[in-house]
Amino acid sequence: MSPAVPKLRLRDVSKHFIAPRTGARTLAVANVTLDIESGEFVCIVGPSGCGKSTVLNLIAGLDSASSGTLEKDGVAITGPGADRGVMFQDYALMPWQSVADNVGFGLRHGTPGKALSAAQREQRIRHFIELVGLEGSEKKYPHQLSGGMRQRVALARLLANGPDVLLLDEPLGALDAQTRLILQVELLRIWGETAPQAERKTAVFITHDIEEAVFLADRVVVMSSHPGRVREVLPVDLPRPRDEAVRGDLRFGHLVEAIWRLIRDEAYRAIGGSTTAAAPAVPA
Ligand SMILES: Nc1ncnc2c1ncn2[C@@H]1O[C@H](COP(=O)(O)OP(=O)(O)OP(=O)(O)O)[C@@H](O)[C@H]1O
Ligand SMILES: [Mg+2]
Missing domain, CATH: 3.40.50.300 (P-loop containing nucleotide triphosphate hydrolases)
Known part of the structure; x- marks a missing residue:
């Protein structure tokens, strides 16, 4: 380039x-x-x-x-x-999914995770949860999180897709x-x-x-x-x-x-x- x-x-x-x-x-x-x-x-x-x-x-x-x-x-x-990853003011998290499932959504269901094995996907999800400082909250649901934590989840989800x-x-x-x-x-x-x-x-x-x-x-x-x-x-x-x-x-x-x-x-x-x-x- x-x-x-x-x-x-x-x-x-x-x-x-x-x-x-x-x-x-x-x-x-x-x-x-x-x-x-x-x-x-x-x-x-x-x-x-x-x-x-x-x-x-x-x-x-x-x-x-x-x-x-x-x-x-x-x-x-x-x-x-x-x-190109997009993030809006409202967290747009899926309320019925845990932090880890929200972060991994794109990896599990979209193109970004297609080339990865299940273990690699899990590792990537863990990496981005740690990067935004949410380790320990993986199993929580959005309603159990503060606004700041929800926005961290949204950020981790955005980054996990590798834009x-x-x-x-x-x-x-x-x-x-x-x-x-x-x-x-x-x-x-x-x-x-x-x-x-x-x-x-x-x-x-x-x-x-x-x-x-x-x-x-x-x-x-x-x-x-x-x-x-x-x-x-x-x-x-x-x-x-x-x-x-x-x-x-x-x-x-x-x-x-x-x-x-x-x-x-x-x-x-x-x-x-x-x-x-x-x-x-x-x-x-
Ligand atoms: N889908 C739409 N249909 C019709 N008009 C629209 C549409 N989206 C935006 N507009 C109009 O285009 C203009 C720009 O809107 P836009 O949402 O991009 O502004 P903004 O700078 O993001 O505003 P804000 O700071 O309030 O979020 C506004 O006049 C808005 O009413
Ligand atoms: Mg606007």
């Missing part, structure tokens, strides 16, 4: 939806052009309804673009694949603030923060939380709405591996401030608030 080929390449991607009854047309995203390198962690932020999930679904192949092209490793994306691209749509959004901070650090470790870039997965992570985006990302893509467009892409020049101390770095504060300035007016409009009233510098 030529190093010049990015892991993901979006060229002039637009997507409109047509309401089935009225025929009304919504241009959800327009002319999105973006390259994401292998091993990069990219966060997408932007006001509600600006098309973040739409872009993610197009990369996942769960939906198709109205115009423009999407490629992975130089090959057109034409549908979903085990090479090289992680597509994460507000995966920590339903968690309490403390659990969220802990899982941000965990996520960076699992993504491969301490490994060389060549061994890291490529991650596209959607969040409403600007601090979360800056903490996690190599680059933050700021989108604007109506229609959804890429407004700006900001590199995050903060050293890795990152820990809590990075939040005190001046550059961290400056980036959070800059991103909030970019989306502030639209974010207020999206919730029906005034766009002219003096807004706080950064959301509390």
Whole structure:
């Protein structure tokens, strides 16, 4: 593979939806052009309804673009694949299956486990349960777990299928603030923060939380709405591996401030608030 080929390449991607009854047309995203390198962690932020999930679904192949092209490793994306793992805010675990069975679902029933023996599959399930820190909970059911633990199960299930691209749509959004901070650090470790870039997965992570985006990302893509467009892409020049101390770095504060300035007016409009009233510098 030529190093010049990015892991993901979006060229002039637009997507409109047509309401089935009225025929009304919504241009959800327009002319999105973006390259994401292998091993990069990219966060997408932007006001509600600006098309973040739409872009993610197009990369996942769960939906198709109205115009423009999407490629992975130089090959057109034409549908979903085990090479791109998707994780949403709601854990989407199967309540009637144990932790181990949830994690192993794709391996037992999908293409990722086809080439593996039963023993190899079990070993792989164990490995990812340990990686997300859930050893000892293998036999528990989702209702017996906290929100943070459920999201760890979802992450282990995602990783067990061996994707090289992680597509994460507000995966920590339903968690309490403390659990969220802990899982941000965990996520960076699992993504491969301490490994060389060549061994890291490529991650596209959607969040409403600007601090979360800056903490996690190599680059933050700021989108604007109506229609959804890429407004700006900001590199995050903060050293890795990152820990809590990075939040005190001046550059961290400056980036959070800059991103909030970019989306502030639209974010207020999206919730029906005034766009002219003096807004706080950064959301509390
Ligand atoms: N299946 C659909 N049918 C019709 N319109 C849709 C559909 N999916 C999304 N839209 C519209 O496309 C636009 C972008 O939606 P999308 O869900 O991608 O935004 P988002 O940035 O993820 O929002 P949020 O931050 O609230 O999750 C919105 O106007 C939404 O109403
Ligand atoms: Mg969304």
